[in-house]
Amino acid sequence: MNAGRLCLLLHVLMCTSLVVHTFEPFTTTLAVGVGAALGRKIYYYFTESCDSNWIDFNATGLQVDLESKLFGQHIASRIILKAVTGFMSNDNPKKPLVLSLHGWTGTGKNFVSQLIADNIFNEGMKSSFVHIFTSELHFPHSSKFDTYKSQLQQWIKGNVSNCGRSMFIFDEMDKMHPGLIDSIKPYLDYYDKLDGVSYRKAIFIFLSNAGGESITQTALDFWKAGRDREELELRDLETVLSLSVFNNKKSGLWHTSLIDKNLVDFFVPFLPLEYRHVVQCAMSEMKARGDTPDMKVADLVARDVVYFPKSERVFSVKGCKTIESKLDYYT
Structure with a gap:
């Protein structure tokens, strides 16, 4: 649950609690009913449903x-x-x-x-x-x-x-x-x-x-x-x-x-990847980790990948499959 939804939930619950406790005793049933209705709304708001609140193509x-x-x-x-x-x-x-x-x-x-x-x-x-x-x-x-x-x-x-x-x-x-x-x-x-x-x-x-x-x-x-x-x-x-x-x-x-x-x-x-694409994968993975992308490290990682044909070394055998583990080694 993200912070925004959590804050909203706490706010609604506090307001609901306040409503219940400020009503006179003879209106408690009404207050509980209001609280239950709000509870159902909260449940459906935070529970994924098949509607535009949860499915919205970007x-x-x-x-x-x-x-x-x-x-x-x-x-x-x-x-x-x-x-x-x-x-x-x-x-x-x-x-x-x-x-x-x-x-x-x-x-x-x-x-x-x-x-x-x-x-x-x-x-x-x-x-x-x-x-x-x-x-x-x-x-x-x-x-x-x-x-x-x-x-x-x-x-x-x-x-x-x-x-x-x-x-x-x-x-x-x-x-x-x-x-x-x-x-x-x-x-x-x-x-x-x-x-x-x-x-x-x-x-x-x-x-x-x-x-x-x-x-x-x-x-x-x-x-x-x-x-x-x-x-x-x-x-x-x-x-x-x-x-x-x-x-x-x-x-x-x-x-x-x-x-x-x-x-x-x-x-x-999906085409086989070349050396330059493997470098891009390494740079992107570093960025995703919150690190500053380092071209020298990306180059080391890309050079460590196996390419084919053996003589020309054009395409990466495993694409970008092993980039994550290789970055762990070089960083």
Whole structure:
């Protein structure tokens, strides 16, 4: 609870107490009733609810965060900003927003999900309306495939029934059992309502390393041809990425009807990071810690990262994944 809300709570409680104690005895029942009503208001004010007090999209905030905190992802930043802004600005979308984020580890997929949540929900990733599924944690056993399908449907239906503006994040899609994600296909389709529940205002985000090789190869080809990475556009990657994911048994989206029926709105490629981006990550992490960003330290951290191809050392193998722990060593 932030300081402002706490002060307001104390102020209201003090005022309520004063009201109760200054009434004459024969008005005590009325005073208690007033106190109870105020108590309910306080409860609902401080308890997250599915309304504009707790869910309020900040398009400018998302744009600033993407520009200042996400490095080396000009394609992903542009897609995410336009897709989320357009969707959240529409009071009557035809279907849920479905984003599939792809790329190697450490390139920013989870981080972008956090930025989206932070700029939609007051509580960000801590919001009770943000739900994260991790394949190895929630769906570990192939023998329980049918059980998982039923549970997944129930979880989504129950949460969307509670709040239409729910957000679902599926991490480690490349480790999900093939066909499991198809169980939620009806919820992502162009239906007004299913069993009285509308899913149109929900957001579904899939995170996967699948397709990372094709993205990296395209980026490497651009580099070898002497072209700037900023020249890379979505059309250079989208088709090869969707085909790679659809035909990869380890993608979690293998031969899925979500792709076949065009229910995934955007396949978002996350490019492999270069040395300069790792430096930016280190500088940003120092700032986030409350330290004065030190270019010398950032340079030491970036030099300590493993790059490939071995001879040219162009792209970071783990992106910015290990920056936090390496800063602990150099500071």
